[in-house]
Amino acid sequence: MRRVRALLGLALIALVGGCVVGPDYVRPMAVAPEAYKEGDKWAIARPQDDAFRGPWWERFGDPALNALETRVSTANQNLMVAEATYRQARALVREARSAYFPTVTIGAGYTRVRQSDTLGSLAGTAGARPGSGTSNFFQLPIDIAWEPDFWGKVRRSVEAGQASAQASAGDVETARLSLQGELAGDYFQLRTLDAQKQLLDATVAAYEQSLSLTRTRRAAGVASQVDVAQAEAQLKSAQAQALDVGVQRAQLEHAIALLVGQPPAAFALPASPLATAPPRIPVGVPSQLLQRRPDVAAAERRVASANAQIGVAIAAFYPTITLSASTGFESSGIATWLTWPSRFWSVGPAISQTVFDGGLRRAQTDAVRAAYDASVATYRQTVLGAFQGVEDNLAALRILESEAGVQDEAVAAARQSVTLTTAQYRAGTVSYLNVITTQTIALADEIAAVQILGRRMTAAVLLVEALGGGWSDTELPSASEVTARQPASARTP
Numbered sequence: 001m002r003r004v005r006a007l008l009g010l011a012l013i014a015l016v017g018g019c020v021v022g023p024d025y026v027r028p029m030a031v032a033p034e035a036y037k038e039g040d041k042w043a044i045a046r047p048q049d050d051a052f053r054g055p056w057w058e059r060f061g062d063p064a065l066n067a068l069e070t071r072v073s074t075a076n077q078n079l080m081v082a083e084a085t086y087r088q089a090r091a092l093v094r095e096a097r098s099a100y101f102p103t104v105t106i107g108a109g110y111t112r113v114r115q116s117d118t119l120g121s122l123a124g125t126a127g128a129r130p131g132s133g134t135s136n137f138f139q140l141p142i143d144i145a146w147e148p149d150f151w152g153k154v155r156r157s158v159e160a161g162q163a164s165a166q167a168s169a170g171d172v173e174t175a176r177l178s179l180q181g182e183l184a185g186d187y188f189q190l191r192t193l194d195a196q197k198q199l200l201d202a203t204v205a206a207y208e209q210s211l212s213l214t215r216t217r218r219a220a221g222v223a224s225q226v227d228v229a230q231a232e233a234q235l236k237s238a239q240a241q242a243l244d245v246g247v248q249r250a251q252l253e254h255a256i257a258l259l260v261g262q263p264p265a266a267f268a269l270p271a272s273p274l275a276t277a278p279p280r281i282p283v284g285v286p287s288q289l290l291q292r293r294p295d296v297a298a299a300e301r302r303v304a305s306a307n308a309q310i311g312v313a314i315a316a317f318y319p320t321i322t323l324s325a326s327t328g329f330e331s332s333g334i335a336t337w338l339t340w341p342s343r344f345w346s347v348g349p350a351i352s353q354t355v356f357d358g359g360l361r362r363a364q365t366d367a368v369r370a371a372y373d374a375s376v377a378t379y380r381q382t383v384l385g386a387f388q389g390v391e392d393n394l395a396a397l398r399i400l401e402s403e404a405g406v407q408d409e410a411v412a413a414a415r416q417s418v419t420l421t422t423a424q425y426r427a428g429t430v431s432y433l434n435v436i437t438t439q440t441i442a443l444a445d446e447i448a449a450v451q452i453l454g455r456r457m458t459a460a461v462l463l464v465e466a467l468g469g470g471w472s473d474t475e476l477p478s479a480s481e482v483t484a485r486q487p488a489s490a491r492t493p
Helices: 002-017 056-060 063-075 077-100 117-125 153-219 225-259 286-292 294-315 360-427 432-466 479-483
Strands: 103-106 109-114 134-146 320-331 343-352
Touching (some): 056 063, 056 153, 056 432, 063 153, 063 225, 077 479, 153 225, 153 432, 153 479, 225 432, 286 294, 286 360, 360 432
Antiparallel strands (some): 109 134, 134 320, 320 343
């Protein structure tokens, strides 16, 4: 009984007074500018617009896009892979945490033994009691083994696992945001092609009228066959362009189908030309970006995990202390097997220390320290990349907005040129080549205007993605949440 009390006292010391080796985690510093270089040139500063409200894609005011975006989180297979990886990371935390507790095994055994007659005879000649045929042996052992966490190895392992699970949760949100952004980008590209197809269809109709006019003038003898041939060539070229748009549109439609978890054959989007300009996106200040980006949060949590692994490696330099106990019942007869006189027990601690390993532990410690340095550099690079993404798309939106204004003026001038040149052709003062030239320029200007609008929408989507899509690091699960066992109802089917 005294030994049991001694073991309990030793266990209490291990839990209460045990130290934790290795450095405590300190979040690495990351340089954040006071303001975005492009922010004051494009974004309108409004205090009430410093954060997203609701799903970010709703800012674009497109019901079809809203319906598609809600399907990404429930049907996309790549996102399900990320979520399954997160659940695996949570399970690994519980696996590491299990080392806090002793291992208890219980078993039952029965052995029937018959001794050798020869062995019995020899034993008898030596003065021992000879064997007497067969005998039974019943056992019910209970073994307990525990390695107290004196040096904090288990605590550091749990700490590393929790940080890794939190990083995995950030990866899930990064994947979700990336897929949502990819869907919105593909969607607006498809709508841009719809607008381009609408423009080409209208152009084909206008060219058909020009061809009819040219044929009429040819029949009246005021136009040549060359004019008719040129009008036919121009019409066929426009028709070919209208058909060619269908190739890219079909591919984008197929890509959207995969993003929402459907086979392309079962998915279709009716044509709807892009017409609206991108909305204003709340940018905020650069320091907020560190809390908005899930990839930045994941990179920071990996730094914490790498820091904890240093403590795990350092703990290997300290002695290993193991407490073990064994008890149960054993008897040669089943009638007396589970009786008090048949009990047995043993208890005792053990301590071991590696005195020579050829530099193994030192190399392992150097390796985890290098891994920590790498994770810090990766974190800081992720932060820099986040700032670059915001600046890139702020600049793109600012420049494209100015370009769109100039391009709209070019379209208006080209349309007026077509009207004037066509009137001159009707009056016979210019050749049909002048009409073709002005119409070609007008078509190119109008296609460029549509494409600029599509690029503006894509840049707005990329800006939202660069800003984190309204996500906040407060949504990252806590250490206790990643440790708790996930209910079956919350798992992905």
